[in-house]
Amino acid sequence: MTGVSGLIGSAVVRLLEHDHEIVKVGRRDGDDVVLDLSDESTWDRADFPQIDALVHCAGVVDEDIRDHADLAWKKAVGGANRLVDAALHAGARHLVYISSAHVYGPLVGRVDESRASNPVSDYAIAHYATEQIFRRRASDQVRVSALRPCAVFGLLPDPERFRRWSLVPFAFPRDAVSGGEIRIRSSGEQRRNFVGNDDIARVVARWLGEDGQGWSVLNPIGLLDASIAEVAQICAEEAESVTGRPCQVFRGGPDVDPPEPLRYESTASYERGSQSFRATTRDLLRLLNGGA
Known part of the structure; x- marks a missing residue:
């Protein structure tokens, strides 16, 4: 490996x-x-x-x-x-x-x-x-x-060595803890699995x-199909619960040509995943909040 x-x-x-x-x-x-x-x-x-x-x-x-x-x-x-x-x-x-x-x-x-x-x-x-x-x-x-x-998404084995903080599942929780806000540069309507x-x-x-x-x-398929804006809202809700402080979500302007919604699927017989985005994000937020 x-x-x-x-x-x-x-x-x-x-x-x-x-x-x-x-x-x-x-x-x-x-x-x-x-x-x-x-x-x-x-x-x-x-x-x-x-x-x-x-x-x-x-x-x-x-x-x-x-x-x-x-x-x-x-x-x-x-x-x-x-x-x-x-x-x-x-x-x-x-x-x-x-x-x-x-x-x-x-x-x-x-x-x-x-x-x-x-x-x-x-x-x-x-x-x-x-x-x-x-x-x-x-x-x-x-x-x-x-x-x-x-x-x-997932828990980080070594946060100090992690380099991919620009990715949504990590950027949003980190911004929520550090600044109490999440800013989406686009409309947030893009969907992902x-x-x-x-x-x-x-x-x-x-x-x-x-x-x-x-x-x-x-194609490994996860449990959550959601827009970037919906994921930001989940992260904000969990951040408020973990930190006890409010967290606001700000979205950019509308897309000139709204994207056709993504449906990420698999033709294989493998079952959809079961790992919870919300629960994993909550654990990540606790880690970012000093383990509280």
């Missing part, structure tokens, strides 16, 4: 380590295989033990592209390519990559696994490139899948336990 200390990776580890031996791949000294996917020189000392599967949770994020675009592309293409080669050489016959719904392109209308890929942003293109690195290894002997969650990190972990575990072959795409 890569990305074991991240939002999604940490949840996958918590679930899988009860029944599986996890080989942690990353840049920290305590990892079982220490390497940097964006630095090919670190591969000289990387030694993979025999493994059955690779779960890659360390894909490129917006902050990677914003801060070091050249390293981000090395990670998304060269690093992913070497990682998959090493995993296959070590015996892996199941490969799963945590990608992004943004690979589909504009998130409007009905979006399921039958929607053609249309990555537009650098972030989406980087994820699509990594997907293709994985996909080309699919065969009747190697089973490969890309998971495309929409908007991910909010899926918990524990729900994504359960999809990974189920996929690893199934038989099959070849390539597939999976």
Whole structure:
């Protein structure tokens, strides 16, 4: 596994380590295989033990592209390519990559696994490139899948190291605690499917336990379908309950062309997730409020 200390990776580890031996791949000294996917020189000392599967949770994020675009592309293409080669050489016959719904392109209308890929942003293109690195290894002997969650939320394993505070499920609670207000730059009418990190972990575990072959795409579907404005209201309500202080929500002007509402769905037989956005947000707010 890569990305074991991240939002999604940490949840996958918590679930899988009860029944599986996890080989942690990353840049920290305590990892079982220490390497940097964006630095090919670190591969000289990387030694993979025999493994059955690779779960890659360390894909490129917006902050990677914003801060070091050249390293981000090395990670998304060269690093992913070497990682998959090493995993296959070590015996892996199941490969799963945590990608992004943004690979589909504009998130409007009905979006399921039958929607053609249309990555537009650098972030989406980087994820699509990594997907293709994985996909080309699919065969009747190697089973490969890309998971495309929409908007991910969850408790933070290490808030001090977390970088993605611009994401709605984290930005809104932090702003509510620090300033007593949540500001939405747009009208807030855009809809998203909010899926918990524990729900994504359960999809990974189920996929690893199934038989099959070849390539597939999976949309992990969360319990909450809501607009950005509705999510802001939930965060404000929970912030008032946790802090005892009022929290106001401010919305931007109306969109020139209101987006067609998103219906993020899956054609797979996997059940919708059960992780509560409201309960998880309440726990995050308590953490941000000093653990009170």
